[in-house]
Amino acid sequence: DAGVTQSPTHLIKTRGQQVTxxxxxxxxxxxxxxxxxxxxQGPQFIFQYYEEEERQRGNFPDRFSxxxxxxxxxxxNVNALLLGDSxxxxxxxxxxxxxxxxxxxxxxxxxxxxx
Amino acid sequence: AQSVTQLDxxxxxxxxxxxxxxxxxxxxxxxxxxxxxxxPNQGLQLLLKYLSGSTLVKGINGFEAEFNxxxxxxxxxxxxxxxxxxxxxxxxxxxxxxNYKLTFGxxxxxxxxx
Numbered sequence: 208d209a210g211v212t213q214s215p216t217h218l219i220k221t222r223g224q225q226v227t228x229x230x231x232x233x234x235x236x237x238x239x240x241x242x243x244x245x246x247x248q249g250p251q252f253i254f255q256y257y258e259e260e261e262r263q264r265g266n267f268p269d270r271f272s273x274x275x276x277x278x279x280x281x282x283x284n285v286n287a288l289l290l291g292d293s294x295x296x297x298x299x300x301x302x303x304x305x306x307x308x309x310x311x312x313x314x315x316x317x318x319x320x321x322x
Numbered sequence: 323a324q325s326v327t328q329l330d331x332x333x334x335x336x337x338x339x340x341x342x343x344x345x346x347x348x349x350x351x352x353x354x355x356x357x358x359x360x361x362p363n364q365g366l367q368l369l370l371k372y373l374s375g376s377t378l379v380k381g382i383n384g385f386e387a388e389f390n391x392x393x394x395x396x397x398x399x400x401x402x403x404x405x406x407x408x409x410x411x412x413x414x415x416x417x418x419x420x421n422y423k424l425t426f427g428x429x430x431x432x433x434x435x436x
Contacts, residue, residue: 211365213365238422240422240423240424242424248428248429249326249412249414249426249427249428249429250366250412250424250426251426252423252424252425255422255423257422262422263420263421263422263423265423297365297366299366299424309354309371309373309416309418310354310356310368310371310373311424312368313358313365313366313367313368314365315364315365316364316365
């Protein structure tokens with residue numbers, strides 16, 4: 208049973224560019240959340256997608272956007288990259304079933320470096 | 323609003339010694355609590371969780387945690403650590419309902435020395 212997968216593993220961009228990160232949830236999960244983990248910090252919630260719609264959003268600017276596809280996979284897009292966007296981007300998935308919905312399982316992350 | 327405080331940023335211990343990593347949370351409603359571990363250059367792995375029921379929860383790799391509602395704490399313990407336990411440990415809270423996000427603490431770096 209494949210867990211949460213993310214691509215690419217590493218990415219280098221320059222300021223002002225745009226980036227797209229991808230995530231496939233764990234089998235049986237339909238909800239995807241994205242987190243940003245800056246160096247030396249805990250993960251910060253960006254947003255969550257459920258039924259192809261953004262269900263909740265954290266304190267991130269509109270430069271951060273996302274999408275969820277009918278197969279539950281998801282993309283995170285960041286426009287007009289800033290040096291401060293350099294971080295590990297983590298995707299997490301969860302199950303729709305009762306209390307299990309509260310448990311989020313994380314992928315290995317995509318490490319983004321903005322130069 | 324929910325928040326998590328991990329009281330120690332670094333905890334050095336010797337192999338086979340016991341360890342406790344402390345976590346306090348604040349939330350105005352019932353909570354679900356989690357501990358995740360992050361090995362160098364990797365994502366987060368779920369160690370254990372409290373959703374309901376028994377306040378003492380057991381997780382993988384011999385770790386356990388106790389939910390204390392009156393003290394709003396969820397400390398992580400292991401009776402005897404190994405070198406392979408060296409990692410960053412994150413406590414997280416989710417207050418459920420219409421709130422879907424996990425709020426994390428800043429992490430505790432556990433270093434196990436020989």
